[in-house]
Amino acid sequence: xxxxxxxxxxxxxxxxxxxxxxxxxxxxxxxxxxxxxxxxxxxxxxxxxxxxxxxxxxxxxxxxxxxxxxxxxxxxxxxxxxxxxxxxxxxxxxxxxxxxxxxxxxxxxxxxxxxxxxxxxxxxxxxxxxxxxxxxxxxxxxxxxxxxxxxxxxxxxxxxxxxxxxxxxxxxxxxxxxxxxxxxxxxxxxxxxxxxxxxxxxxxxxxxxxxxxxxxxxxxxxxxxxxxxxxxxxxxxxxxxxxxxxxxxxxxxxxxxxxxxxxxxxxxxxxxxxxxxxxxxxxxxxxxxxxxxxxxxxxxxxxxxxxxxxxxxxxxxxxxxxxxxxxxxxxxxxxxxxxxxxxxxxxxxxxxxxxxxxxxxxxxxxxxxxxxxxxxxxxx
Numbered sequence: 283x284x285x286x287x288x289x290x291x292x293x294x295x296x297x298x299x300x301x302x303x304x305x306x307x308x309x310x311x312x313x314x315x316x317x318x319x320x321x322x323x324x325x326x327x328x329x330x331x332x333x334x335x336x337x338x339x340x341x342x343x344x345x346x347x348x349x350x351x352x353x354x355x356x357x358x359x360x361x362x363x364x365x366x367x368x369x370x371x372x373x374x375x376x377x378x379x380x381x382x383x384x385x386x387x388x389x390x391x392x393x394x395x396x397x398x399x400x401x402x403x404x405x406x407x408x409x410x411x412x413x414x415x416x417x418x419x420x421x422x423x424x425x426x427x428x429x430x431x432x433x434x435x436x437x438x439x440x441x442x443x444x445x446x447x448x449x450x451x452x453x454x455x456x457x458x459x460x461x462x463x464x465x466x467x468x469x470x471x472x473x474x475x476x477x478x479x480x481x482x483x484x485x486x487x488x489x490x491x492x493x494x495x496x497x498x499x500x501x502x503x504x505x506x507x508x509x510x511x512x513x514x515x516x517x518x519x520x521x522x523x524x525x526x527x528x529x530x531x532x533x534x535x536x537x538x539x540x541x542x543x544x545x546x547x548x549x550x551x552x553x554x555x556x557x558x559x560x561x562x563x564x565x566x567x568x569x570x571x572x573x574x575x576x577x578x579x580x581x582x583x584x585x586x587x588x589x590x591x592x593x594x595x596x597x598x599x600x601x602x603x604x605x606x607x608x609x610x611x612x613x614x615x616x617x618x619x620x621x622x623x624x625x626x627x628x629x630x631x632x633x634x635x636x637x638x639x640x641x642x643x644x645x646x647x648x649x650x651x652x653x654x655x656x657x658x659x660x661x662x
Contacts, residue, residue, distance in 0.1 A: 288599055288606070296602025297650055300475040301643040304535060305542050311534035323507075323527040330533035331485075333540050338452070338470075339462040339487040343494040345501060346485050346533070350449045350471030352526035353484035355382035356500060357467035360493050361417050361443045363388055370410050371419040372402040373613050373627050379421055379447045380612050390621040391415070392613055397629040399423065399572045400585065400637065404432040411436055418444050422451035422461065423609075424639075425580030426572055430456050430464060443467065449484075452477040453547045455578035462487045472532070475643070477546055477582065478539030480532030501526045546644060547580065553642045553651040554581035560655035561586060566662040570637070583608060587636040588662060595638055597661050603654055608639045 291298055315321060327346055335344045347353040363369065365387035371380055373392040383390055394406040400423045407418060418437055420428040430444075437444045446461065448454070449471035454461045462468045472483035488494060499506060504523030528536075539546070561569045568587040571579070588594050595605050611630050613622045640654060 288595065288604075291599075291602070291604040297604060297641050297646060297654065298643070299604040299606055299639065299641050301645040302474045302479055303539070303542075303546060303644045304479065305538040307541070308535045308538040311538055312531065315530050315534045320530045322529045322531075323502075324530040326530040326533040326537065327528045330480075330528070330536050330540075333537060334485055337540060337543070338460055339468070341463040342468075342487040342489050343491045344462075344485055344487050345494065345497045346483060346528040347501060347526045348484070348528055349378075349482050349526075350447075350469055350473060350484035351378040351382060352501075352524070353469040353471075353486040354378060354445075354447065355385060355524070356486055356497060356526060357445050357469055357488075358382055358386055358388075358417075359500060360488065360497055361445060361467060363416055367416040368412070368414045369417045369419060370407055370415055372421050373630055374400060374423070374609060374611050375421040375447065376449065376609050377612060377615065378449070379419060380618070383419075384617065388416075390618065392618075392621060392625060392627070394627040394629045395633070396429075397632060398568075398570070399426055399428075400570055400633065401426065401428045402433075403629065404429050404436075407433065407436060411440060413440070415440055415442060417442050419447060420444065421447040421449070422454060422580070424570070424585055425451045425454050425582040426570075427451065427454050427456040427461060427577045429574075431576075434465070445469070449473070449476065450582040451580045452582075453543065454580035457576050461580075465489065472536055472539075477550070477580065478536060478543060480528060480536040480539075483528050483532050483536065496521075499523055549644055550581035550642050551579065552648055553646060554579060554584050556648060556651040557584045557640060557655050560652065561658060564659050564662060567658070581642060584640045584642055585637050586640065586658070587633055588638060589636060590662065591636050591638050594658065594661055598654075598657070601657060603641065603657070605638050605640055607637060 367388045369388045370391045391410045394403045396403045402420045443466035446465045446468040468487040470485040472480040500523045504519040570585040
């Protein structure tokens, strides 16, 4: 399999597709950390978790991790998945959603996408779900929430957990609730170009508070780390754990990001809305979105569908505007070949060579967004 991309642009050449946002105040915080005792997991990690919990997941317990992928693996373990279980998961997502399922050895059942939102298709889930299904995984593409009411209805019927990959959906809302307060498990990412960053990192929101102690043990080799602080090292290790913790270095950056979050998401939404208002009028492209009033977009990316995607991408690059396809359909990767026999994904097939992601980040201004949108209209 080959996937052709244009070379990455440098910052001096124009509008980048992504750009990390690290508040200037982070420099002072980092200086404090490196001159103190705790560089790895320490008091700032705890503080970051408490602040995040207060803002985003008031109704659930949270635990930070070294990456969003770590948090996904942790969610799969806590949900009780074991080798041979069937799990329904989107065919279109970052591979980080599905690779941890391979760690456990489950049987992956790929679901097609909804062609209008590029989120997991509820109709596809209905066709795949059986008594053998042990979990449903959904990913909120670009920051747009999936159809959670319908997904939860299916999960309730079959008495299985819902695991949300909300790596792109920090600040998104569904039915008036922030993502992170709804499903059994919700995973967030603080990778370099997400809404806020910790360099790399993740957070897992857990509905069942009784699982938090187990989550903390698994995060650190299966050991009760809190007992270590009290000087007690009579710790038996009775379950396999990992080294999935966040560091105080990362948490110090994340804490500054939380202070700026309202500014961050409002700016991203302003850019998204400009794209939507201008590009939705263009009959030659489709602007990927959902007008469902239950959903509030987190505006991590903005995506269009065009029959002339390759032409448009090359022309935009001539104007020093970077665009790309952020994710690739997972069924085309060799590691998933055992799960695709007799599988058909008509909606994914229909958009595979049409979707193009537009820049959204804090290095852009609203004028940049208007220029890009109007340019796309002229080119199409």
